[in-house]
Amino acid sequence: MMLEIEELSVSYGAVNALSSVTFSAQPGAITAILGANGAGKTTLLRSISGLVKPRSGSVCFEGEELVGKTVENIARRGVAHVPEGRGIIEELTVEDNLRLATLWCIRRRERQGAIEATFELFPRLSGFRRRHASTLSGGERQMLVIGRALISRPKLLLLDEPSLGLAPLVTAQLMALLREHTDGTDVTVVLVEQNARSALSVSRNAVVLNLGEVVISDTAAAVAADSGLRHHYLGF
Amino acid sequence: MSLFINITLDGVSSGMIFAALALALVLIFRATKIINFAQGAMAMMTTFLASSLLAQGLGYWWAFVAALAIGFVLGALVERVLIRPLKGKSELNPVVVTIGLLVVLEGIAGVIYGNASRGFPAAYSQSGLTVGRSKIAFSHFDVFIVVAVLVLMIAILVLFRATTLGLRMRASAFAGEIARLLGVRVGMLLTLGWALAGVAGSLAGLLVAPTSSFSPYYMDLVLVYAFTAAVIGGLESPVGALIGGLITGLCISYVGGYLGSGLQPLGALVLLMVALMARPEGIFARHSVRRV
Amino acid sequence: MRQQGPPRHSLDNTSWLRRFRLPTQPLLRHLILALCGAGILYLVTSSLSPYNDYEIGEIALYVIALAGLSLLTGMNGQISLGNGAFMAVGAYTMALLMTHTQMNFIVELLAAIGAAAAMGLVIGIPATRLKGPYLAGMTLLFALALPPIADKWSTTFGGDQGLTTTVPNAPGNINPEEWLAWIQIIGALITLVLLANLIQSRFGRSFRAVRDDEIAASVAGIHVGRTKVLAFVISAGCAGLAGGFLGLSTGVVNTGEFPLTLSIQLLAAMVLGGTGSLMGMWWGAVLLVYLSQWSTSLSGYFNLGSGASAYLATIIFGVVLIVVMIAAPTGIQGGLRWTWRRILGLLFRQPAVIHPASGLPDDRVPIYQSDER
Numbered sequence: 001m002m003l004e005i006e007e008l009s010v011s012y013g014a015v016n017a018l019s020s021v022t023f024s025a026q027p028g029a030i031t032a033i034l035g036a037n038g039a040g041k042t043t044l045l046r047s048i049s050g051l052v053k054p055r056s057g058s059v060c061f062e063g064e065e066l067v068g069k070t071v072e073n074i075a076r077r078g079v080a081h082v083p084e085g086r087g088i089i090e091e092l093t094v095e096d097n098l099r100l101a102t103l104w105c106i107r108r109r110e111r112q113g114a115i116e117a118t119f120e121l122f123p124r125l126s127g128f129r130r131r132h133a134s135t136l137s138g139g140e141r142q143m144l145v146i147g148r149a150l151i152s153r154p155k156l157l158l159l160d161e162p163s164l165g166l167a168p169l170v171t172a173q174l175m176a177l178l179r180e181h182t183d184g185t186d187v188t189v190v191l192v193e194q195n196a197r198s199a200l201s202v203s204r205n206a207v208v209l210n211l212g213e214v215v216i217s218d219t220a221a222a223v224a225a226d227s228g229l230r231h232h233y234l235g236f
Numbered sequence: 237m238s239l240f241i242n243i244t245l246d247g248v249s250s251g252m253i254f255a256a257l258a259l260a261l262v263l264i265f266r267a268t269k270i271i272n273f274a275q276g277a278m279a280m281m282t283t284f285l286a287s288s289l290l291a292q293g294l295g296y297w298w299a300f301v302a303a304l305a306i307g308f309v310l311g312a313l314v315e316r317v318l319i320r321p322l323k324g325k326s327e328l329n330p331v332v333v334t335i336g337l338l339v340v341l342e343g344i345a346g347v348i349y350g351n352a353s354r355g356f357p358a359a360y361s362q363s364g365l366t367v368g369r370s371k372i373a374f375s376h377f378d379v380f381i382v383v384a385v386l387v388l389m390i391a392i393l394v395l396f397r398a399t400t401l402g403l404r405m406r407a408s409a410f411a412g413e414i415a416r417l418l419g420v421r422v423g424m425l426l427t428l429g430w431a432l433a434g435v436a437g438s439l440a441g442l443l444v445a446p447t448s449s450f451s452p453y454y455m456d457l458v459l460v461y462a463f464t465a466a467v468i469g470g471l472e473s474p475v476g477a478l479i480g481g482l483i484t485g486l487c488i489s490y491v492g493g494y495l496g497s498g499l500q501p502l503g504a505l506v507l508l509m510v511a512l513m514a515r516p517e518g519i520f521a522r523h524s525v526r527r528v
Numbered sequence: 529m530r531q532q533g534p535p536r537h538s539l540d541n542t543s544w545l546r547r548f549r550l551p552t553q554p555l556l557r558h559l560i561l562a563l564c565g566a567g568i569l570y571l572v573t574s575s576l577s578p579y580n581d582y583e584i585g586e587i588a589l590y591v592i593a594l595a596g597l598s599l600l601t602g603m604n605g606q607i608s609l610g611n612g613a614f615m616a617v618g619a620y621t622m623a624l625l626m627t628h629t630q631m632n633f634i635v636e637l638l639a640a641i642g643a644a645a646a647m648g649l650v651i652g653i654p655a656t657r658l659k660g661p662y663l664a665g666m667t668l669l670f671a672l673a674l675p676p677i678a679d680k681w682s683t684t685f686g687g688d689q690g691l692t693t694t695v696p697n698a699p700g701n702i703n704p705e706e707w708l709a710w711i712q713i714i715g716a717l718i719t720l721v722l723l724a725n726l727i728q729s730r731f732g733r734s735f736r737a738v739r740d741d742e743i744a745a746s747v748a749g750i751h752v753g754r755t756k757v758l759a760f761v762i763s764a765g766c767a768g769l770a771g772g773f774l775g776l777s778t779g780v781v782n783t784g785e786f787p788l789t790l791s792i793q794l795l796a797a798m799v800l801g802g803t804g805s806l807m808g809m810w811w812g813a814v815l816l817v818y819l820s821q822w823s824t825s826l827s828g829y830f831n832l833g834s835g836a837s838a839y840l841a842t843i844i845f846g847v848v849l850i851v852v853m854i855a856a857p858t859g860i861q862g863g864l865r866w867t868w869r870r871i872l873g874l875l876f877r878q879p880a881v882i883h884p885a886s887g888l889p890d891d892r893v894p895i896y897q898s899d900e901r
């Protein structure tokens with residue numbers, strides 16, 4: 001029951017964004033994907049969720065091959081992808097953003113309950129439920145996309161730079177929340193971060209990418225301990 | 237004075253028809269950023285088919301419903317066969333393809349039905365209602381036009397605002413990629429949008445036919461009026477389409493009544509220019525259009 | 529460092545072919561091509577019957593209209609559905625001047641161009657301010673709005689019969705059809721030379737920059753709105769000249785000559801010839817002139833009755849629009865260029881430079897294939 005990525009290669013025209021990436025991510029733990037800008041982190045997540053068609057390689061989740069399946073069908077297998085940057089639908093209300101994620105996985109009668117539960121998790125949002133999502137601040141947007149990802153009770157959660165543009169305190173809260181929702185469950189979390197220090201602090205494993213190749217794939221503690229690696233690729 | 241009232245009433249009923257076709261344009265534009273220039277020709281086709289069914293002895297309302305159903309299927313078919321292959325290419329391609337479809341449909345209708353204009357019956361009497369002692373230029377059929385288009389508008393609004401299908405359709409239109417990540421079958425819903433547009437267009441075709449020459453080209457002008465209406469309404473909102481339709485209908489009607497019907501298209505052209513110069517994002521657009 | 533290969537031998541047996549190049553200076557090069565074309569066409573026109581001369585003249589005039597459209601769409605990324613109506617503006621302007629004044633023929637033609645261009649300015653300013661389908665819709669409306677105006681003021685515009693035009697007298701004993709064909713061919717060649725130079729000039733570069741990315745172009749200091757209006761005005765002016773010539777060919781100018789279908793046929797012919805190419809417009813013009821004849825014989829073949837042949841032509845134009853757009857967006861000229869490159873590549877064992885995404889020659893990837901993210 002885990003995510004296994006083998007020899008995954010992706011190219012955009014002549015640009016090789018990923019070359020033979022191999023690693024696996026365990027359930028009940030956060031796996032951090034680290035690396036500089038342009039290392040291929042976003043591309044990796046997009047090819048797991050089907051938005052990008054890989055040139056070769058496989059993405060295996062719970063024993064099932066995901067490469068070749070449509071984005072919708074991958075999502076319906078319990079993969080929740082929080083994309084980089086603007087992941088909310090600005091034209092919809094906050095509540096409709098949440099409801100949309102419940103449509104295929106939660107029975108009609110239980111949907112409102114699930115939405116209320118999310119508002120309890122993020123009390124700040126419940127005051128805005130009928131507002132257009134475009135009126136939310138950066139932190140509130142991030143709460144909304146995380147809440148929307150959790151509401152469908154995903155088995156695999158892909159997060160692309162969730163701390164981007166957030167204050168350090170909020171980032172810490174976010175990381176704690178993620179940890180809470182992962183530990184002791186069978187949810188697999190893949191966390192892409194530029195902010196390597198805070199990501200490593202909550203992750204069990206870490207993968208460092210550079211120019212589309214895996215530099216190292218090890219426990220988070222081991223990566224954090226390797227000062228040469230840190231200096232070279234992670235910038236701290 | 238009574239001339240003015242009659243012209244106004246006439247403008248309202250034709251404005252409602254423009255609104256129906258503008259709604260079809262809006263349904264497609266907001267989901268795909270494509271203007272379906274063939275929408276009028278598709279409506280022409282379904283109405284011609286309805287007239288064939290009438291000639292076969294089918295009752296009016298059966299033919300009416302059949303035309304709407306054919307419009308639904310035709311809309312879906314056009315999206316799947318002609319529009320989907322253009323995905324990811326230049327935005328000019330759909331313009332060219334829908335124009336191609338426009339002339340193909342008109343050509344086919346011409347080959348099958350010939351050039352002579354045929355009649356198409358109206359659902360209700362077309363002679364003016366009597367108010368007090370005078371007869372006004374508003375018939376039972378005009379009442380039907382207003383009611384039918386309002387029913388369509390309300391149905392579409394309820395679908396979008398109050399159902400989860402509508403929620404999924406709006407999400408697909410506004411942010412297709414995010415919707416797909418949330419498990420929404422965006423491709424299917426785009427097809428559904430084209431199909432609904434086909435229904436709205438068909439309704440417009442059926443409502444125009446009794447008062448027009450009903451030749452293969454009878455929807456050409458209606459299409460450009462509907463385009464004007466949709467642009468005035470901001471190209472994104474059904475309510476905007478309704479109001480844009482009424483504005484266009486009234487303008488056209490005043491131009492026709494006071495200056496002669498030959499100048500109506502010119503009137504619409506001037507209206508469109510003024511609308512673009514004055515408020516390029518349309519009256520009801522939620523977002524500002526990118527100005528260059 | 530990699531070792532350099534041996535210097536290429538300059539005396540291998542194909543080098544003379546490679547050295548034969550047209551001058552690189554655009555104006556000179558285009559003039560030479562135009563003179564060659566004129567020579568060929570002179571031989572053709574003088575050896576054919578007057579009726580064929582008439583047809584060749586028509587081809588030439590459609591080339592003018594199509595070249596303007598090709599510039600607008602292929603180089604600047606805009607679509608006009610109303611260039612048939614701009615032809616009408618040019619034709620009526622010329623015919624009105626012919627009926628009411630005694631001006632020089634050249635001046636009348638220039639006035640036709642100017643009137644159509646001015647009309648293009650009026651339509652273009654509001655419609656090109658925005659990115660989107662506005663120009664297409666507005667020109668469609670323009671094409672439908674124009675004919676009824678001529679009907680409305682029928683005393684000025686001659687009503688159903690229209691206005692008559694006269695071709696200037698031919699010098700010597702040249703027959704009139706040949707003389708007219710010559711005028712039209714010269715007009716076409718001058719237009720092509722001017723447009724070809726324009727495309728390679730600073731204006732052409734800014735047309736393309738705006739086509740490819742309006743924001744980037746404006747960041748680079750290009751006035752996007754003005755550039756788009758200019759391209760549209762040029763295409764309208766070309767249509768005006770073509771309209772004047774059409775008036776000369778038919779001898780009368782009336783609204784029946786300029787229906788909406790003319791505008792759409794122009795679009796179809798342009799797309800088929802190869803959007804963005806100038807030489808490809810000859811193919812499109814041939815299609816325009818001969819298709820109605822072919823469809824008449826085709827509908828005779830299918831026993832479709834007389835009224836059907838016009839509709840059959842319409843269907844063919846529509847199918848051309850759809851099929852070319854979906855299957856072969858570079859049109860005939862793109863296909864020919866591709867084939868020519870392949871042949872050259874085989875002959876000289878030099879791989880043709882092929883654009884990776886579209887499979888087309890690299891220098892002429894049309895907008896239709898520009899890979900968008």
Ligand SMILES: Nc1ncnc2c1ncn2[C@@H]1O[C@H](COP(=O)(O)OP(=O)(O)O)[C@@H](O)[C@H]1O
Pocket residue numbers: 012015016017035036037038039040041042043044901
């Ligand atoms: N749609 C695209 N088309 C072409 N190149 C792309 C595209 N998306 C990303 N790239 C390139 O692929 C590489 C990896 O990008 P990305 O996955 O976004 O990196 P990261 O998320 O680690 O910053 C970069 O060189 C980037 O320029």
Ligand SMILES: [Mg+2]
Pocket residue numbers: 041042043084
């Ligand atoms: Mg990224």
